Amino acid sequence: MAESTYKIVVVGSGGVGKSCITVRFVQGKFIKKYDPTIEDFYRKQIDVDSEAIMLDILDTAGQEEFSALRDSYMRTGDGFVLVYAVNSSTSFDDCSKLRSQILRIKEKENVPMVLVGNKCDIEERDVTTKEGEELAKTFNCDFIESSAKENINISEIFVKIVKKVKASQEADGVKKPKKKGCGSA
Amino acid sequence: MIFADVAQILYANEKPINRPLIAEPFGLEQEFGPAYPIDNGDYSLFQAHKFPSSLYPNQLIMYLTNPHHYDEGSTQNMITWATFLFYMKNWFTTESLIKKLVERFNIRPPMKQNQQDFLKYWFVQHQIPVKMQVLKFFDNWIQYYRDDFTDIDIKIVKQFFVSLQDGYFASQANSLIELIEKPLPVLTQAKFSFVLKCIDKDIKNGKQHLQEYHSGRLQFPMFSMYLGKQAAPRSILLAQINYEFNDEYQVTVAERCLQYVSAQDLQSCSIEALTYTIFYYLYETYRNIHPRELFGSPQSKLETQKFAPNVNLHIRRTNIVNHFVAMSVLTTKKKVQTFEKFIIVAQKLKELKNYDASMAVINGLNWAPVDRIGLSNELKGPIANKYQELKLIVGLGDNWQTIRKEINSTSSDELCVPVLSICLKDVFMTEEGQGKFEDGRCNMLRAFIVWRAVHSYIRFQAANFKQMLFNEALYKELCEQKEIHEDIVWEQSFKVLPREG
Numbered sequence: 001m002a003e004s005t006y007k008i009v010v011v012g013s014g015g016v017g018k019s020c021i022t023v024r025f026v027q028g029k030f031i032k033k034y035d036p037t038i039e040d041f042y043r044k045q046i047d048v049d050s051e052a053i054m055l056d057i058l059d060t061a062g063q064e065e066f067s068a069l070r071d072s073y074m075r076t077g078d079g080f081v082l083v084y085a086v087n088s089s090t091s092f093d094d095c096s097k098l099r100s101q102i103l104r105i106k107e108k109e110n111v112p113m114v115l116v117g118n119k120c121d122i123e124e125r126d127v128t129t130k131e132g133e134e135l136a137k138t139f140n141c142d143f144i145e146s147s148a149k150e151n152i153n154i155s156e157i158f159v160k161i162v163k164k165v166k167a168s169q170e171a172d173g174v175k176k177p178k179k180k181g182c183g184s185a
Numbered sequence: 186m187i188f189a190d191v192a193q194i195l196y197a198n199e200k201p202i203n204r205p206l207i208a209e210p211f212g213l214e215q216e217f218g219p220a221y222p223i224d225n226g227d228y229s230l231f232q233a234h235k236f237p238s239s240l241y242p243n244q245l246i247m248y249l250t251n252p253h254h255y256d257e258g259s260t261q262n263m264i265t266w267a268t269f270l271f272y273m274k275n276w277f278t279t280e281s282l283i284k285k286l287v288e289r290f291n292i293r294p295p296m297k298q299n300q301q302d303f304l305k306y307w308f309v310q311h312q313i314p315v316k317m318q319v320l321k322f323f324d325n326w327i328q329y330y331r332d333d334f335t336d337i338d339i340k341i342v343k344q345f346f347v348s349l350q351d352g353y354f355a356s357q358a359n360s361l362i363e364l365i366e367k368p369l370p371v372l373t374q375a376k377f378s379f380v381l382k383c384i385d386k387d388i389k390n391g392k393q394h395l396q397e398y399h400s401g402r403l404q405f406p407m408f409s410m411y412l413g414k415q416a417a418p419r420s421i422l423l424a425q426i427n428y429e430f431n432d433e434y435q436v437t438v439a440e441r442c443l444q445y446v447s448a449q450d451l452q453s454c455s456i457e458a459l460t461y462t463i464f465y466y467l468y469e470t471y472r473n474i475h476p477r478e479l480f481g482s483p484q485s486k487l488e489t490q491k492f493a494p495n496v497n498l499h500i501r502r503t504n505i506v507n508h509f510v511a512m513s514v515l516t517t518k519k520k521v522q523t524f525e526k527f528i529i530v531a532q533k534l535k536e537l538k539n540y541d542a543s544m545a546v547i548n549g550l551n552w553a554p555v556d557r558i559g560l561s562n563e564l565k566g567p568i569a570n571k572y573q574e575l576k577l578i579v580g581l582g583d584n585w586q587t588i589r590k591e592i593n594s595t596s597s598d599e600l601c602v603p604v605l606s607i608c609l610k611d612v613f614m615t616e617e618g619q620g621k622f623e624d625g626r627c628n629m630l631r632a633f634i635v636w637r638a639v640h641s642y643i644r645f646q647a648a649n650f651k652q653m654l655f656n657e658a659l660y661k662e663l664c665e666q667k668e669i670h671e672d673i674v675w676e677q678s679f680k681v682l683p684r685e686g
Contacts, residue, residue: 014485023618035634036614039586058581062613063606065484065500067671068507068548075553076581104675105553107684 005054006165008158009073011098012083013091017118019061020148021083025158026057046155048162055158074105079112079165081157085119086145089126092117092135099139112164113141116157120145239626242276245269246285250322252314266325271476271639272632275621279333280341282326287345290319313353320357327364339365454659456526460533462659463506464602467542470499471602472646479639480612499605501668503545508669510549514560515677524550524560528572535575538601540588544579551576554671554678592641601645608642 012018026044027034035041042057058073074080080102084091095115102111115136117127129145136143142160146153240248249269273282292315294304323342326333334342343365349358474495483489484496510527517523527546534543549555550572564572578587585607595601612635619631 019614019617023614027618034615034618034630036611036618037584037589037638039584041584041614056582059614061617062482062485062610065504066507066548066606067504067668068511068545068552069606071553071671072548072551073581075556107557 004051005056006078006162007056007058007076008079008081008161008165009058009060009077010081010083011060011074011102012116012118013088013094014064016083016085016088016091017148018081018083019059021081021116021118021146021154021157022057022059022061024148024151024154044158046158046162048159048166053162055162071101071105074102077102079114079161079168081114081116081161082139082141083116083118084127084132086117086125086127086132087119087122092127092131095135095139110140112161112168113139114157114161114164115139115141115143117143117145119147119149120152121147121150238630239623239628241626242285245276245627245629246282246289250286250289250315250318252311252318266322267640268629268633268636270326270330271636272480274333274477275481275632276627279335279338283338283341283345286319286323290316290345292316316354317357320354320361323361324357324364327361334365456529456533458659459526460530460537462663463530463542463546464534464537464539466660466663467499467502467506467545468539468602470495470502471541471605474499474605474643474646476639476643479608479642480616480635482609482613482616484609496605496609502663503541503605504668505663505666506542506545507549507552508674509663509666510546511552511555511674512669512677514550514555515558515674515681520558520560520681521563525564525568528564528568528575531575532571535578538591538595538599540592541602541604543575544588544604544606547575547579551579552674554674557678558682595645597644598648599645600648603642603645605642608638611638 010018010022022042026042042059043054044057045052045054047053058077060070060073063069082095082098084095099113102113103109115132117129117132132145133143142164144153144157144160146157148154249265277285292312294307294312323346327342343362346358346361346365349355350362478484478493478496481489483491483493484500490497514520514523514527527550531543531546531550534540534546550561561569561572579585585604588604588607592601592603615631615634615638619628619634621628621631
């Protein structure tokens, strides 16, 4: 079956749990055949509004120190998941820098983005939900809190970002930019 | 307690203890496909016999030293050992592992001691082979990870070996004593190592020292990590690597880079010299990377960076190549020609199997500040196709399957430099996705997948280096450069094509 493919970039400071979100999403809870070298390891199909969407998750995990590569990830992405940890105000502050980097690379004033406050299972917070919501407002993006550890709102993050990407592409007059599979001519 | 212990050991010959062999054996050829379709010397690697994916620490030691679990002399045994030794710091301290091995060596007789025939059978068929395995295991550990042992540890194991000198295992004990007493190899600097003399500011004391910074290049041959014939990534002693950077000593990078990349200098450098110098610049650091620098992401945290000096250096050098390429293109008047020159360099690096350097050059050309000025649109004919092809290979779309396949089909004794960033990602995602322990058991499957990623990266380290044309001046320039802040590259890009454009 033909399906749209969206490239979703997960960014955030070190230690906020962004790769946990990726792993939790692409592999689910039970990891029987865990092999990050296989081609479709970072791919997962989800249904959004009754449409099958293939997601390519681009996670800079383990490669943050390679500056050109990091930019490459950002440039390739259709949508961005901007992650901070609710127990780290530094990671929260870093989100503004990361967003600026993304906007500079994309040379746009607005890109599809979801701000995620991860580790919401932790009781001792440095960043309140309200602060997260307010920052998301200034970014003109959606906001959600999650816990990769407890599997809270993980799929919802990706559903939200897919909706944003679709809306953005519709606004730009692009219907289905990347078709894969037979019959997609 | 003793008898129960022995019963367990006997039982272990047939099947694992407490845990049926159901989940994820090391039958990786079924699970993941063979890791390498490789040369004969490597053929049996990673086509391992079944091994439980996770075991309690005591079970793990029993498995590792169980002579009946493996065919005699099979490499599977060596692979399991290599995996364990590489990764064991996640589960054991040196002291605790020594203790467990000694306990295992002192294996007790079975409970029915009055059955003389059985006892005799057991001694010959089990006790002696187990003891031999333990000693062999010690031999491997000391040989490949000698720096795990502190002076106190050495004293303890030596005492243990000395206690065996008068008995059945005298010859093994003597050779182990010889091994542990052998002085650590002296790591000498190779002739072509670059030594940077510079002023090192001691900010705390307000003093300045003349400091020598070595590239950390070591002489070969060194140890072999496992017994894979030609495939012989050697172990170096992490504790002895003393390579440190000091951010204080150099002139600003932007200045340096702009000075160097006066177009004339670059134009005068032949494609071959440029290719071989960049090849060597990254090959040098690749060859020094210790396998244990690659797990646990020590490079990503300030407090642990000292445990991965060669990985850090290699990352810096990769970034410097990116910057060098990007700034070379952005600062010259002959932009398209320079762009094309680097495409050819990247292609040649790929043909020379230095995938890391090829990727660094392409990433420099494809970097957003360079890409936005639209030089790739001005390429025509075969060079345009070549650029698209190279971009596709290093691109993020297919989890680098093309590069992986090419590297996997390369024999370990060929000159090849795999891509560090891919290895680091594979290791990171494996470690992130699975715990060190699984319900209190040591997760050997995790260790194995990490080891496989690391091994596929370091397995070319011992290949023979062939002489190459080498531009010393360019090499020194590269060595003296620091990473540029990306804002500088962007500023340069905006000078070429203003933001509004």
